[in-house]
Amino acid sequence: MSSKISRRQVLRALALSGTGLALAACQVPAAPAPSAPASPQPEPQNGATGTYQGKFVITSVRNADQSAPLIQAIEEAHPGVKVEWRFMPSERFVELFTAAEVAGDQIDVMDLNGQDLRRYAVGGKLMDLSDISYKDRFREVAIRTYTIGGKLWALPRGGISGFTYLINKKAFERVGLDKEISTYDELKVVAPELKKLGIAPVTHPGKNIYLWPVWQFWSYAQTSKNQSIENTIKTLTGEMKFTDPEHVAALEALHDYAVDGMFIDSVNSLEGDAAWVPFTQGKAAIYYMHTSRIAAYRGGEFPELDMSLIPPLRHVNVDDAVIRQNPGGTGNALGIYAKIKPERETVARSIIDLMTSDTWVRWSNQQAKDPVSCNANVQASDDELALKYSKECSPNQTTYLDWLWPPEVTRAFQENQQAIVALTKKPDEAAQSIQKVLDDLYKDGYRFQT
Amino acid sequence: MAGSLYVEAKHLLKRRRSFARWWHSLTPFLWVLPALLLYLVFKLVPMVGGLGLSLVRWNGIDPPQFVGLQNFERMLSDEVLGPALWNNIRYALGTVVSKNVLGLFLALLINQSLRGREVYRTALFMPVVMSFVVVGILWAWLYNDQFGLINNLLRIIGLGSIAPDWLGDTRWAMTSLIIVDVWKWYGFHMVIYLAGLQTIPVELYDAGLVDGAGRWRRFWNITLPLLRPVVIVNVTLSLMGALNVFEIPYIMTEGGPANSTNVLALHIYIQSFKFYRMGYGAALSYALLVLVSVVALIQIKLMSRGGHSAEE
Numbered sequence: 001m002s003s004k005i006s007r008r009q010v011l012r013a014l015a016l017s018g019t020g021l022a023l024a025a026c027q028v029p030a031a032p033a034p035s036a037p038a039s040p041q042p043e044p045q046n047g048a049t050g051t052y053q054g055k056f057v058i059t060s061v062r063n064a065d066q067s068a069p070l071i072q073a074i075e076e077a078h079p080g081v082k083v084e085w086r087f088m089p090s091e092r093f094v095e096l097f098t099a100a101e102v103a104g105d106q107i108d109v110m111d112l113n114g115q116d117l118r119r120y121a122v123g124g125k126l127m128d129l130s131d132i133s134y135k136d137r138f139r140e141v142a143i144r145t146y147t148i149g150g151k152l153w154a155l156p157r158g159g160i161s162g163f164t165y166l167i168n169k170k171a172f173e174r175v176g177l178d179k180e181i182s183t184y185d186e187l188k189v190v191a192p193e194l195k196k197l198g199i200a201p202v203t204h205p206g207k208n209i210y211l212w213p214v215w216q217f218w219s220y221a222q223t224s225k226n227q228s229i230e231n232t233i234k235t236l237t238g239e240m241k242f243t244d245p246e247h248v249a250a251l252e253a254l255h256d257y258a259v260d261g262m263f264i265d266s267v268n269s270l271e272g273d274a275a276w277v278p279f280t281q282g283k284a285a286i287y288y289m290h291t292s293r294i295a296a297y298r299g300g301e302f303p304e305l306d307m308s309l310i311p312p313l314r315h316v317n318v319d320d321a322v323i324r325q326n327p328g329g330t331g332n333a334l335g336i337y338a339k340i341k342p343e344r345e346t347v348a349r350s351i352i353d354l355m356t357s358d359t360w361v362r363w364s365n366q367q368a369k370d371p372v373s374c375n376a377n378v379q380a381s382d383d384e385l386a387l388k389y390s391k392e393c394s395p396n397q398t399t400y401l402d403w404l405w406p407p408e409v410t411r412a413f414q415e416n417q418q419a420i421v422a423l424t425k426k427p428d429e430a431a432q433s434i435q436k437v438l439d440d441l442y443k444d445g446y447r448f449q450t
Numbered sequence: 451m452a453g454s455l456y457v458e459a460k461h462l463l464k465r466r467r468s469f470a471r472w473w474h475s476l477t478p479f480l481w482v483l484p485a486l487l488l489y490l491v492f493k494l495v496p497m498v499g500g501l502g503l504s505l506v507r508w509n510g511i512d513p514p515q516f517v518g519l520q521n522f523e524r525m526l527s528d529e530v531l532g533p534a535l536w537n538n539i540r541y542a543l544g545t546v547v548s549k550n551v552l553g554l555f556l557a558l559l560i561n562q563s564l565r566g567r568e569v570y571r572t573a574l575f576m577p578v579v580m581s582f583v584v585v586g587i588l589w590a591w592l593y594n595d596q597f598g599l600i601n602n603l604l605r606i607i608g609l610g611s612i613a614p615d616w617l618g619d620t621r622w623a624m625t626s627l628i629i630v631d632v633w634k635w636y637g638f639h640m641v642i643y644l645a646g647l648q649t650i651p652v653e654l655y656d657a658g659l660v661d662g663a664g665r666w667r668r669f670w671n672i673t674l675p676l677l678r679p680v681v682i683v684n685v686t687l688s689l690m691g692a693l694n695v696f697e698i699p700y701i702m703t704e705g706g707p708a709n710s711t712n713v714l715a716l717h718i719y720i721q722s723f724k725f726y727r728m729g730y731g732a733a734l735s736y737a738l739l740v741l742v743s744v745v746a747l748i749q750i751k752l753m754s755r756g757g758h759s760a761e762e
Contacts, residue, residue, distance in 0.1 A: 095723050098510035119726075123511035207590075207617060209706050266595030268707040269618030397659055407725050419708035423618050440527075 019174050049386075052347045053080030059097060060111035061332065063087040066367065067068050070360060074351055081347060091116070107337045111355075112154065115403050117146055117333040121153035126335040129155065132349075134362045139355065142152040142330035142374040145399055149450060154333035155356045159370020161291045162213045162215045162328020162397050164389060165313065169283040169306040170446050171199050182324075183314045187286075188260060194285055200264035202257065203284035205275035207268060212417035213402050213410060214288065217327035218312035219253035220246070226323050232401050235438075235448060236409075236448035243428070251420060251427035258421045268422055280305050288312070291328075294385045295369035309385055309437040311393050331374040412437040490640075505731035510726050521733035531734075534717040537624065542712060543694035544628035545635075549688050550681070552632065553639030558642075561647045565657060569605050571644075575637040582634075586701030589630045593617050617703055620710040627711055634698075635691070639684045644678030647673070682753045686746050693742045713737050 016037050056078075064085040071083045084106075088096040090113040100107060112120065120126050135143055140155035166193045172181060175193040191201045205211055221228040223246040234240040235247070256264060264270070264284055269419065276296070279287040283306030285291070311324035332357055336348045354360060361375045371386035372394045373379065380386065402410045416430035425433075483508040504521050508514035525531055536696040560570050577585065592599050593616035650673065658668045674681075696715035701704055705712035705720070718738065722731030 092723075094510060094726060119511070123509075125511060207703070207706070209704050264596075266615035266618045269593065269595060269615050271590065274596065278596060411720065411724060415706070415709050418706050419620075422618075422707050424620055424708055436529075 001413060008124075015058055023231060031327055052078075052344050055083065055084055055106060056108050056260055056344065056347065056351070057084045057088045057106045058109045058111060058351075059088050059093075059100070059107055060161055061088060061090045061093060061113045062111065063089075069363070070355065073360065074354060077354055078090065078350065080345055089363070106341075108340050108344055109351060110154075110333075110335045110337055111157065112333040112335065113331045114145065114156075114331065114333045115178075115400065116334070117154055118148060118403060118449075121148050121151075123208070125338050126153045127338050127340070127345075129153065129335065129352075131351075134353070137358070137376065139330075139372075139376050141397070145330045145403075146333050154335035154365045155352055156331045156374035157334040157356050157361065157364065158331030158366055158374055158396055159365045160328060160330050160372040160374055160397065161368075161370050161389075162326050162400075163217070163288060163290055164309045164311065164326045164393050166279070166287045166289055166293055166297075166307055166309050166390060168279060168282060168285050168287075168304075169308050171282055174199070180308070180310055181313065182310065184256070184316055187313060189263065191260065191262060195261075198283060200278065200284045201262040201271065202286045202288065203264040203270070203275045204267055204288055205270050205281050206418065206421060207271050208264070208412040209418060212421075213413045214327055214393060215254045215257075215399075215417060216250055216413055217398065217401050218325065218403065219250035219315060220317045221327070222312075222315055222322050223247075223249040223253070223327035225321075226399060227318060228325070229404070232404050233448065233450060236406075237450070238442070242438060248302075248427050248431045251417070254297045254417060255420050255427045256316070258423060263421065291371050291386070291389055294371065294383060294389075297385075298369075300382065309389055309393070311396065320380045321398050325396045325398040326393050327400050328394070329400055329403070331370075404448075404449075406438075406441060408437050408441055409434060485715060491542060498733045499595075500735060503729055504736055505540070506688045506729045508728045510728060514729070517729065520729045524730055525734065525737060530709065530712065530717055531638070531714075534712050534714050535712060538693055538695070538713050540624055541628060541695060542689055545631045545692045546685060546688045548628065548632040549636050549639050549682055552636045553684065554677075555641045555682075556636065556640045557647055571641075574640060579633045580634070582697035585630065585634050586698060588701055589626075589633075589685065590617065593626055600602055618707055620708050623703055623707060623711045627702060628700065631692075631695070635688070642680060642684055642687075643677065646677045650676045665715035678753070682750060685753065686750060689749060690742055690746055693738070693745065709753070714741075 001086075056074075064071065064087055067085055070086055074083050075081055086096075086100070093113065095115060097110075110120065110126065110219070117126075128151045130150075132152070132155070135152070138156050139160065142160065143152065146152060146154045146156060154177075155355075160359060167181065171194065172178075172190065173188045175311055176195055177186075177190055181187060181190075187201055194201055217228070220232075224231045231240055231246070232286040236246075241247070264275070264278060267275075275284075275287065276289075276293070280297075280300070280302040291309070294309075297298060297305070311326050314320075314322070334352050336345070336352065340348055358375050358378050361373055362378045362380075364370075365373045365380035369383070369386070370380040371383075371389040380390075405413070414436045415431050417424060419425035420427060420430055501515075505516060505518060507517045507520070508512040527631075535760065546592050556574055560567055560574070564570065593601075595601050595613070595615050595618070600616070601610070604610055606615040614622045616622050653671050654676075655668055658672055694715055696712055696719065699711045699713050700719070703711045705716050714734070715738070718731050718734045721727045721734060
């Protein structure tokens, strides 16, 4: 028996299923269950919370699942306020935020990656927060980072963390080096021995193009005699050039690592995990990476790894007085949207107060395993390595230079550094290419705003 | 009186018939109306909007500023554009030839009466339905120099010394991406060739056999000429795909190392969403549209000359 279905029946069925799907898509998804760590109880906030009731939109680079307890606390502390937490991951923040703004969507608080603060502050998208009364809640460096043109545009939220040389003490012990290595010359001496044992001196996820500039951050900190921020501003305002000797010398440091065979084989094709695995297996001695790896180390079992951390190695021809600085950031930048409706401003101020309170920053630090908190009275972690970072690295931390560079210059560094490591470009040629990008930007109307 | 009623009724009937005819002729349009509306809203309107965008300078923050044709002029001094276009050409050469040769070869193989032919067809077609992200990650691991399957196999058979750093070496990165593209899409072209092969009358091969034509001769003088329209379709599709390619370089290399796999679509993405030059990105998109259209047109014209078809 065969049953034929007419075209009309098929179309009707399709229309019905389409309507069903459309209705299903319109339904609000079920709220995810809040996850660990245990959330603190909401605390009374400074100042009035206003009388606003209704939807309140926070755009954030952190996802809503991670922030569920915080969202709950905000709503409990502000009865009648319903938080809509919009996750806008850092790499897509620009496109999502622009789309939301063009569409006229409600935006109240912006929880930005620190890297994006300058763009939105000078672009007039953030409210001046210089008048807040609780600046002493934060570490001075964190407040300074988010101050542009003498005005505070965002509050630091979270932890102070950065890139550091993670070292495998076991690997160095195998070549008879019991003390912490501190200079590139020392590494050059032990590198052949390490290689004989099948241990690469340095591993790095070079395929991830965004991670190359961190090499310039530490090397330029040394070659500029710890004036990397000041001199970068001078370079971006035209007083200096990327072709100046100290910039080129910083690129040469990376070139030295490549020419001397310090990097693991196929460094330019390794991604995060592919670079981390050899380190954990005792097949690489140094991994220049973010402090968030401390949590990954504590969370796994790595019999071949006895991890410690040190500031980047002192490079050749660098003055002994120069401090080995490592680059880092000061948590998220929490600001208020400049065009917020006046009836929501008071509640917005109250909410950012809550979000940056010691209680909730401690919670955030525990979640992210931050080594140092942005809040002065909060000890982020009692982990031995986190404390070491806090004591030996954090005081000398310098801000990521790509928080100052325009994105075109950042990209130019990424591409040219990859080329230096691939030995297809020399440092001085790379410096010229980077300077040309900046020159073209100037021709195009770019001006660095201090 | 009766006469005038008759005329009126006839007139009414005629009007009704003409309305019915008009309504009948309208029906097909009503059926396609939803699709047309979707096309209008999601294709035509953004295309026209994109043209408008290409005439302004807009960083997504400040208000757009009309700059006329400046964004198009800018292409002439864009130093990355030339190498990106060259990378597209290399990519197109590698993928168009390989996908079509391999697709045709496999189609010829599985067009024969084999046991489990459907299984082969399904297995060979499977990469086509896989997501780009999955394919990208899968191949990135296969290519991994430390513990990837390919280099480990080379080491096992004693060729470790020539095992390249597939994605990390500027000399090999583009070839690596071409291999992935070919692997992902050969099944798609194979299916189209297979459909083409099945339209060729068997009698022609029988006649060829009677005339003493060998396997190669039959392929060259019967199969290939009669497949010409299918070849044109396949080459056009693969060429347009190669000129528009974005996903594989984006996922696997992000244009690196050292820009060696940066292609036009990736350049457009970077300009628009990394450098916030929405207007320039739109202008580049239109330039790419024109380029793809012109190249496809030339290719179709060239390949259509002196063509045959199975019906002739």
